[in-house]
Amino acid sequence: MQKKPSDWKIVLQFGLIGGAVSVLLSLVGMVVAFDQRYIISNILTFGQITLFAPIALTTYLSIRRISAPTRGKSLLWAALAGTIGGLLLALLVALGSVVNLRAMFVNATSDLYNIITFGVPVPLGLLVPLVFCAFLGILMGGLYLLTPRWRTTILQASAWVLLFGLLRDLIMTVITPWGIIGTIIGLMFALNGLTIISAAILFVVVGFFTYRGYGRKAEDRWINRLPPQRQKFVRWGTIVVLLVVVLLLPYLLGIFFSDILDNTGIYILMGLGLNIVVGFAGLLDLGYVAFYAIGAYSMAMLTSPELGIAHLTFFQALPLALIVSVFAGIVLGLPVLRLRGDYLAIVTLGFGEIIRLLVLSDWLKSFLGGPQGVQHIAQPQIGNFVFNTQQSLYYLILVFIAIAGFVAWRLKESHVGRSWMALREDEDVAQAMGINTVLTKLLAFGTGAFFSGLAGTLFAAKLGSSYPSSFNFFVSINVLSLIIIGGMGSIPGVFVGALVLVSAPDILREFSDFRFMFYGAVLVSMMLFRPEGLWPEARRKLELHEEAPPEADLEPQPAVLSTGQQ
């Protein structure tokens, strides 16, 4: 066994990593971009949090590792770790003031340096990150030394303050039309972020409830102490209220956020489909965007007068488009039946790209519109009502999601669903047990293609047009990330994943530049730390958590299981 490394080494290592990550986030431009947004008005910006969070985090982690005899010593090590991180930042500023870093790193601007040094000019400013990070280290050390109850309290309270600060725009948009109540709640916010007072109040209130409620077991929760009929009433009541909110959401949130909801909805549809292919059947399909494109273009071909092929209405063309998608799913699934794992992934990726190139080419321009795409696609119409606003589309999408979710749920528990899971666990054994793998796989591909094609038709109808550049590999990765984050094979996980990956970046506008960085980092982190996802399939959660000790340490563990193979 390896000897445990010395405290010095741990502190050095973690300090350097923290500092390096902070420098990276600075140079990539996140810090300056996020600096526009204040969490607490005029006091704390999101940029500052982004800049110093990595150092704080690594400092905290380092103290957990070291075995300091006294509390004072812990704090000292913590301060040291912080200082090392701050040193890297100071070096960045020092270098930047001498050499024109901007010629290579576009984001090494004086704005950045000012954020790091809190506006104090160089050379005195170089001391600022050192001192501040040392101080931050001591804070983290103190946090570690607190009892878990206090620690959780402080962390949770801070998290709520951060959340409210970030969601200020969303909240303001929602509450502005609420008359008096809106104005009162609106007092909480300043022009940009929370006011100091409201932040303090929020912190105290959340802290109070967390402290009180800490350690309460499930039986003690107030809802479980009610008599059974009342419990049922409250539970059903909550569901009803939730449903009402979901139905009223587009009118609560306005056009801009409804648009985000629509996009999320379309991705949820695709996620449900890919969840079947990857999550249930274990077939890693990286070319999923192909069916999305086929659905959208089928709708385009059947309804747009520009291409002149046919001029049906949306609902007339819908079943045809879906049939084409399913057919495509089967056709693209046939050649890959014998492939597994990595090779299956790459071939499907190849298919996705081939479809994209075909749709983009001039050769097929008369059928598919070429690089300029197709416009004037029919929008869904029932009688005289046309679904052409973000809000009306929301309801249409909601209906389809409900249907799709129901279908997916029933499929999962059905004979077919169980065949898929058998296939996922071990293909050869499944075959030996008499499952027709060919049929099962084709069924998986076909069903997945159905959902994706449906999403594609809605996408085309929503925009009224279809452009080849929208159907690229990134879409496939988006959907894959969705279900990975939510939990492969888990239906509620799809919703969670979509909320995190599609809604969140759109809500925080300045985040959109960094969204793919975020995706990549999240994918890697999830695989390293929580491969079962955020809302995992019940089966997997049971399997995993029976074995794992309650205090899983944060060291990267080799992922124990993700596709069921132990």
Place this chain on the structure above:
Amino acid sequence: MSKRLFAIVSVLILASFVLAACGPSTPAYTCTDKIGCVTIKPGDPIHIAWALVVAGPNETLGVDSRNGIEIAIDDAGGKILGHAVKFDGQDTGCSAEGGQAAGAKLAADPTIIAVIGTSCSSEARVAEPLFSKAGFVTVSPSNTAPDLTEAGNANNYPGYLRTAHNDKVQGAKAAEFAWNVLGVKVAATINDGSLYADKLQQVFADNFKQLGGTITTQLAVDPAQTDMSSVLADIASGKPELIYFPIFLPAGPLIIQQAKKTPGLENTKLMGADGLFSPDVPKGAGDDVEGFMVSSPLVTGAAYDAFVQKYTTKFGKAPISIFHAHAYDAFNMVKAAIEKVAVQQPDGTIIIPRQALRDAMYATSGFQGLTGVLTCTPTGDCANPTIGVYEYHKGQYPPTLIFPTK
């Protein structure tokens, strides 16, 4: 704890709905405008948005236009009719997809009065239906595709105008230049699938054939394509004297370089258009850029020179593209129109009726701008353009004007 909190919040939400319905309503100016009106209370800004390409390989085009607008805002003192100008916008990426993303985001913001954009015609084709439906006035400083202002064309939408030239003029001028000045009889064209390039090379080809020339072939590349060897081999088989490729970056510089390494094309003349008027062209094509020509708008005059001075002072370097003056004029046209149609209320609120604003924009006549005297046609062409031909030299930007010579 959270369940209780949740219950309280839900009750509040439901209650506030009731309250909101009963709340006091603001006394409204009866808006008789066909599209609708925007009310701007005292202290609120007038929201003008930009939809330009400010990131990616063609960023110089959009950044340059945006800079021009910023100078116009400065010159107006940052205000229109006493209200501050709120100037923000979305990157459009010079692609249909980017135009759609930017268009959707901007169209969802009802506070926007006018959009200055887009940069590339392929974006406009996609974004304009969204802006038109949202009721905005759109003025483009650099869209040049003829379709966008052609009556009855599917790509022409109400509310759209431009201060940039129409490519029917640019294509014709380029063909004349090739035939008369360069003496070229045989030519080939390359486009990149975008609305702009496709239409412009077609105008060039039609005019060139009318003058008596031969077009050997008209091919297309993908905008992100790096390997041009098969296209160039195909073109070389026709032995053209000139290749006209009115496309964008990064494909343009790549074609320039690879043409010099294609047997049969080493000495063929190469010509592009305003999409390749950028300091990134000599950067990307290196030494091979020597002799590469582009057709582009020609803007002159004392007022323009003063403007360039202001630009250089404010941004630290000379203009990085050629539509900055057009963008400046676009903003001023919008400002003039707003000043004309806005209804001023006694308490300082102003109401801007959207359809009236559009009508005022289309009625612009004899407007003195940096790019000339602007008079708008009913379909949105406002410019009275002069097209020049420029030539690049190694490591030098901007390219030198070679036609018309002064």
Place this chain on the structure above:
Amino acid sequence: MLRNLRQRATLTDIVVWGIGIFIGIMLIIGFYRAIFVPPYNAKYTYFTWADLIVKGLALGGVYALIAMGYTLVYGILRMINFAHSEVFMSGPFTAVFLANALANAGYYEKNPLLSLILVAALSITVSMTVAILLERVAYRPLRTAPRLVPLITAIGASFFLIYTFRGLYGSGIFAYPTIPALQGSWTLFGVFELYKTQVVVITFAVIMMFILFYIVQWTKIGKAMRAVSEDKEAAALMGIDVDRIIVFTFALGGASAGAAGILYALQFPVVNAFIGFVPGLKAFTAAVLGGIGSVPGAFLGAMILGVLESLGPNLFLDPLRINNPSQLKDAIAFLILVFILIFRPSGILGERMTQTKV
């Protein structure tokens, strides 16, 4: 034998073979037309074909060096390093700044060889570093995980790298300056032009391949690499430090990719954060085509792929009256990928890999 075939053939086999044969026939028709049928056969001169072949070989050289990385890592870890395309991108994208600095200072004219060596050295170093970091952070903890997990991690890492580099350096145009010494061409037989850059690229690629092959086949560490790829546990028992060998493999693949980056930059001087994605996929195709796990296979596959891709649009697609065939150039590579993986996954020189449980 025919009876055997009839027993084993399933419906899917028939359909798949049917599609394959159809496409094969179309390609033969195209080829035939291009060579024998007017007007297609008079369109291009022999010199044009020769030039396209040379360009294809130069492309193949780049793919070969990238494919090395894929094949080495697959051999050792049985995993597709999806992020290798970003390892390839990081080198030239970083070195472009050094190249421009050197050119502005005049070294490109005075001392082209030294400048090139410096730029190549930087590119190789950066790529190697990225590869080693990847292994340490993303792959090492997941060595015992089921197959899907490292693949997804690799995809995530790939995305992360693309957008991190884009964030660091920006999204504008970055181009390598022209090297005056490499401008122009040598004329053969009085007519045929051999462009200097292409000669340099092909020569350098061949040399690098020999060096890599030598390392893998004839050095002690190469022997250790082959041992680890055969059987990890046995190699560990024999006293080989498996972790160190794996790091070395990644480093070697990274260095190779960094060198490939410079060769790429010599042909296509405009670089950005996205130049890795498609060449990475094509290099992977090349590795599979040649037989994954085999170093000479990677080279062979890459050269074939490069030439096919270069000739493809003009030789096969144009005579089939597909207009603007160069837009479908990438599709040719992807089609080859799909076909190889379906019909002959072991590649030309490789071992039978995919029928067994992977």
